[in-house]
Amino acid sequence: MTELERQGAAARAAAGVLAMAGTVEKNRALEEIARALENGVEEILAANARDMEAARASGTRAALLDRLALSAQRIGGMAAGVREVAALADPVGESDWTQTRPNGLVISRRRVPLGVVGIIYEARPNVTVDAAALCLKSGNACILRGGREAIHSNRALAAVMSQALESAGLPGGCVSLVQDPSRESAQQLMHLDRYLDVLIPRGGPGLIRAVAKEASVPVIRTGEGVCHVYVDKDADPAMAAGIVYNAKCSRPSVCNAAECLVLHRDIAEAFFQKALPLLDQNHVELRCDKPALALLGDRGVPAQESDWDAEYGDYILAVRTVDSLAGAIDFINAHGTGHSECIVTDSYSAAQTFLSQVDAAAVYVNASTRFTDGGEFGLGAEIGISTQKLHARGPMGLQALTSWKYLVYGSGQVR
Amino acid sequence: MTELERQGAAARAAAGVLAMAGTVEKNRALEEIARALENGVEEILAANARDMEAARASGTRAALLDRLALSAQRIGGMAAGVREVAALADPVGESDWTQTRPNGLVISRRRVPLGVVGIIYEARPNVTVDAAALCLKSGNACILRGGREAIHSNRALAAVMSQALESAGLPGGCVSLVQDPSRESAQQLMHLDRYLDVLIPRGGPGLIRAVAKEASVPVIRTGEGVCHVYVDKDADPAMAAGIVYNAKCSRPSVCNAAECLVLHRDIAEAFFQKALPLLDQNHVELRCDKPALALLGDRGVPAQESDWDAEYGDYILAVRTVDSLAGAIDFINAHGTGHSECIVTDSYSAAQTFLSQVDAAAVYVNASTRFTDGGEFGLGAEIGISTQKLHARGPMGLQALTSWKYLVYGSGQVR
Numbered sequence: 001m002t003e004l005e006r007q008g009a010a011a012r013a014a015a016g017v018l019a020m021a022g023t024v025e026k027n028r029a030l031e032e033i034a035r036a037l038e039n040g041v042e043e044i045l046a047a048n049a050r051d052m053e054a055a056r057a058s059g060t061r062a063a064l065l066d067r068l069a070l071s072a073q074r075i076g077g078m079a080a081g082v083r084e085v086a087a088l089a090d091p092v093g094e095s096d097w098t099q100t101r102p103n104g105l106v107i108s109r110r111r112v113p114l115g116v117v118g119i120i121y122e123a124r125p126n127v128t129v130d131a132a133a134l135c136l137k138s139g140n141a142c143i144l145r146g147g148r149e150a151i152h153s154n155r156a157l158a159a160v161m162s163q164a165l166e167s168a169g170l171p172g173g174c175v176s177l178v179q180d181p182s183r184e185s186a187q188q189l190m191h192l193d194r195y196l197d198v199l200i201p202r203g204g205p206g207l208i209r210a211v212a213k214e215a216s217v218p219v220i221r222t223g224e225g226v227c228h229v230y231v232d233k234d235a236d237p238a239m240a241a242g243i244v245y246n247a248k249c250s251r252p253s254v255c256n257a258a259e260c261l262v263l264h265r266d267i268a269e270a271f272f273q274k275a276l277p278l279l280d281q282n283h284v285e286l287r288c289d290k291p292a293l294a295l296l297g298d299r300g301v302p303a304q305e306s307d308w309d310a311e312y313g314d315y316i317l318a319v320r321t322v323d324s325l326a327g328a329i330d331f332i333n334a335h336g337t338g339h340s341e342c343i344v345t346d347s348y349s350a351a352q353t354f355l356s357q358v359d360a361a362a363v364y365v366n367a368s369t370r371f372t373d374g375g376e377f378g379l380g381a382e383i384g385i386s387t388q389k390l391h392a393r394g395p396m397g398l399q400a401l402t403s404w405k406y407l408v409y410g411s412g413q414v415r
Numbered sequence: 416m417t418e419l420e421r422q423g424a425a426a427r428a429a430a431g432v433l434a435m436a437g438t439v440e441k442n443r444a445l446e447e448i449a450r451a452l453e454n455g456v457e458e459i460l461a462a463n464a465r466d467m468e469a470a471r472a473s474g475t476r477a478a479l480l481d482r483l484a485l486s487a488q489r490i491g492g493m494a495a496g497v498r499e500v501a502a503l504a505d506p507v508g509e510s511d512w513t514q515t516r517p518n519g520l521v522i523s524r525r526r527v528p529l530g531v532v533g534i535i536y537e538a539r540p541n542v543t544v545d546a547a548a549l550c551l552k553s554g555n556a557c558i559l560r561g562g563r564e565a566i567h568s569n570r571a572l573a574a575v576m577s578q579a580l581e582s583a584g585l586p587g588g589c590v591s592l593v594q595d596p597s598r599e600s601a602q603q604l605m606h607l608d609r610y611l612d613v614l615i616p617r618g619g620p621g622l623i624r625a626v627a628k629e630a631s632v633p634v635i636r637t638g639e640g641v642c643h644v645y646v647d648k649d650a651d652p653a654m655a656a657g658i659v660y661n662a663k664c665s666r667p668s669v670c671n672a673a674e675c676l677v678l679h680r681d682i683a684e685a686f687f688q689k690a691l692p693l694l695d696q697n698h699v700e701l702r703c704d705k706p707a708l709a710l711l712g713d714r715g716v717p718a719q720e721s722d723w724d725a726e727y728g729d730y731i732l733a734v735r736t737v738d739s740l741a742g743a744i745d746f747i748n749a750h751g752t753g754h755s756e757c758i759v760t761d762s763y764s765a766a767q768t769f770l771s772q773v774d775a776a777a778v779y780v781n782a783s784t785r786f787t788d789g790g791e792f793g794l795g796a797e798i799g800i801s802t803q804k805l806h807a808r809g810p811m812g813l814q815a816l817t818s819w820k821y822l823v824y825g826s827g828q829v830r
Binding site for chain 2: 016019020099101105107112114115197198213216218220236239242243245246247250355356357359360361362363364365366367368370371372376377378388389390391393394403404405406407408409410411412413414415
């Protein structure tokens, strides 16, 4: 048995206990975790300082350093997040379907935890706490495999959580961290079929594609976001400019940010009059097809073929001109990642057609793609935004971490 | 582009049309298919005769020949099955969740088809029609890859269905058959990620495990059934005998048949007194652990270690003795396939513990495992019985062939 298999077996055993725990017990454990995070600020910050020092020494760029950095305030934010999860309704044990069959069998479908959830993620140590809290509340044990850069922070956070679980009377193995953040440990985790029920990668598109390709454990793909805003000929140019600006610039690094503007040629000029002053504020680079370039001149740069599939995560926007709604829909279905897609229009029929025919987790009329988020949708905290169609699609709240089973109550029936 | 990729592209295009089709259109196409099957009896039987001839020539055993054989009556049964699917409620377009957010966004979750469903299956040609009807009703195009033995029958059935689809005004590519039933074509289908949204293997456990292991397309595992009946010390021996007999002998080849009897030692003797006269009717072979063998003497044979994980599909039953309910639950969770598990008991607390702690799609108290079936559960016709926890668990009706998307109606909202 490898170290990871031992960890898997412990997680499986812990999952058996956790699946039987009631909401009160789970909430008590979450409260213990929140308090332990608050009480452990010093040791967590000391561990984080080691990660920060190593990161600075290896010349990590500022944006990444910022993701890695913890502070008393950020740890307080984690604790608050844990309490928010405790306040969410517990999906486990819910039943939305019961039938009494003609032969007297009573059949009821009951929500149950998935079992053991694996998470592979990158630099942000807050994922360690967020993911653990969501798994715990939904009755799942989790095995967390964070990035090498955050290993000391993650170890400190995981230790604090395991201790808190134990003082709340639950097995510490409900939350466990892969101690060795090597490439090999990630590979092993992807093939830990015997102990893992699902694997959720969280991070950049490179990580997600690699995990989906390699893993034999079932994977839920999350957060690949090549999102489009289509400005229809019947759009209000000012509204369209506001939405495009927000979708691109309010937080370009996240998956629900827009990467490509699809523009009906009849509105292109009017749109740019309103949009350029906004996009100029952030010096957004516009990578344009020929018709757009003809309009924009020096303000644009020519797009390459690869721009139509790029997730920039930056102040860059691809611009594609189309002749029709159908052309826009075809382009989006060919190049989107099934995350969030928007039409800006005042045409009722264009809106309905777009909503029906665009194949994505979230399809918008006249609103920024930036709203695709568990909190914004009213679904509570999320473990990721699924871009696949199986099991869960869109923001994945607690329910996405459950399955169900059929309970059949008989009195001797045979068939 | 390979032939299969061309087929995939055609299915993807057909799926786009089918996703937009209303229930009336889909039902009309199903009725056309039912009628075309009835009108095509002669050509279908002629094709089936070729398969039967080849199967006889290659010395196929009787049970398999029976699965392969069609008759006017069986074709009539297929047509009736298609009409039953037409009569089921259409899940596509349903919405079970709508919210108006504080910022005025209206967010609604709408059921949509998965897209293109691949089915890999073995000898029975009726799967060709059953699977196509369920996919069609749920708005999915399908690519069917049946076994080599049934290739002429399947070609005839697929041709009849494609023509019927076209006369109903839908693309013939909504249903397509892989024309070459080679091992290579199955391999290719398992990696047709670009065009397939999901792959469902239907057949024996060997097929299902091979597909789950090899495929890069997401797979739903169905129909692996190492099912147990646990006879608790507080069982009524006569009821237990009736249930065990039914679960083993009413149709031993199917996945919801019991393969293993788990017996509390305190009831073993009383149970066998009632059960042996029943099991003897079918000469059921009893592969026993030592305590059971001590009771049964010559009536039993010693079990091998491999018997605890065997799906016999035959008149063979493994017999395992336990000292406690907890021992039974541990054994079942270690050796079951997560399909259907039963306790026979009159103890309320034993029943509740078993229902909670056994990890399977269907958990029974005092009824035969043979009821795990879409029709018996009141869920309508099924495409398979999922033994996994992601996406669908238990009998998979039309809803299991759908996903959803979030529709967001705005009026210029930005974040």
